[in-house]
Amino acid sequence: MSNTQLEDVIGEIEQAIEWHQSWYRNLLRSLIADIPADDQDLSDNAHNLCRFGQWFNKLPEQTLNLHPYFSEIASAHQKMHQGAKVLSSLKESNSAIPVNLLDQFHTDLDSLRDYFEAINDELYELLHTRDPLTGATNRANLVENLQKEQELCKRKSLSCALIMIDLDHFKRVNDEFGHGAGDKVLIALVKCIKSHLREYDQLYRYGGEEFLVCLPHTELEGAKSFSERLRAAVATLKIEIGNDKHINVTGSFGVALINANDDIETAIERADQAMYQAKKSGRNRVSVA
Template sequence: MEVYSLVMHQNTGQGISSLSNTQLEDVIAEIEQAIEWHQLWYKNLLRCLIADTPANEQDLSDNAHNLCRFGQWFNKLPEQTLNLHPYFSEIASAHQKMHQGAKVLLSLKESNSAIPVNLLDQFHTDLDSLRDYFEAINDELCELLHTRDPLTGATNRTNLVENLQKEHELCKRKSLSCALIMIDLDHFKQVNDEFGHGAGDKVLIALVKCIKSHLREYDQLYRYGGEEFLVCLPQTELEGAKSFSERLRAGIAALKIEIGNDKHIYVTGSFGVALINADDDIEAAIERADQAMYQAKKSGRNRVFVA
């Protein structure tokens, strides 16, 4: 399945982060294929310029950037896909400019004219620019995939502390509050024991989907442990974080999770809420949210406790 059919229905407001792990893998594969096509095109261009082989007529066209294999693929991408990342528009411009330069070089070669060094250098500058965009967007996609939990799609703990420190610094500069919420499913071991780990996986996937549906674009969700998740709410006071947690708690309790053979199960979660204080150590703030969550469990589960 090609990338344009995979991503055309995504919420472009969230950019590439709106893609699932499977979609990210497919987009990466498509871009790597595009890079391979372009390398092959460049080798053929060098044969024409150096070994005096006949030029491809398409490369002498004013529309060459739309006729190469990469151009044909790129032009099939819908606007929704191109809006997933600003580098897509940069790639379009760099690709067209590079082909224009290639046409000039090939035209000079066809007329047996000498190729000025400055034109050759400019062509390679444009080529390098295109490659840089390719590599940058591919690296970003791979980094996003690397920091994703493969089961649920929530961010894993790889860069958790670093990300929260950046958010903390931003809040301090703007004199804003930032809240953390630790969420732990109640009696999750019983789900695995009674219905199997496949059912447990479905519960975790449904849980993350529910949490994400409540988040703002700039909120962050991490899979902190097996059935434990951490939410970061920037620009949020304690009371707002508590209200958010209560809404989410009710949303999770209302989930009807299908586990096969017309069987459904219901789950609840315990919530611990804490603020990241101005002079806080991030790990200390996480610990306060974690301890608050344990207090919620001790108090009867399926409830919110504020540190």
């Protein structure tokens, strides 16, 4: 999902929250003032009839898969409407509303709001820490994230590897085919890298055509083997740049471990120097620090 699509999802969520706030205000008016309850609130299917429910039920699978809380929202929303129906039914029959039922309704309402606040916070964080062109994570939290991996490795006596990747002769691509073609190359490279990563591996756009991969729980030899597979995959990419034109690219890879007592910048520098050694050795190859 692109950053633009992510912004659209965040906007839709904020609009949906406003719809639900409006519904809640109308429900309170009905419960407190001498105003008849909305027929929809008395329905067993009320959670599907409100504007929020109609919007939620039409969300594409791609959006629902963005965060596990979306599945929690479905049940929390239904439970809240069931509580609202009980309150409205009591009001319509001129019966007293027990405090415990009112408290439970507000607990369910707060739970729904908490889910949406958590989703919005995480989507905003994702939006502001992701490179808008390629979708790789930007450098905003790079050092902090790698320090966390380093601490985990210390506690569990595990290894963590870094791979610095730099496209070979990328300036030539921009000069010969234009920056639009260069953008397509970067997008294709990131897609290729991501297809080889495990769920907990991390990919950062380090700068320009340079990318950094963090491989937790990986020894040096394993990182080297992974880099060789990735190098071969990049070399076989056939990137369409328009007008039935395709180009091929290669990359140079530098591999290093994050040592227990490393300064993170030092570990990154070792991977970077190994990558430059790969370039000096002829490019399209892997070098290990």
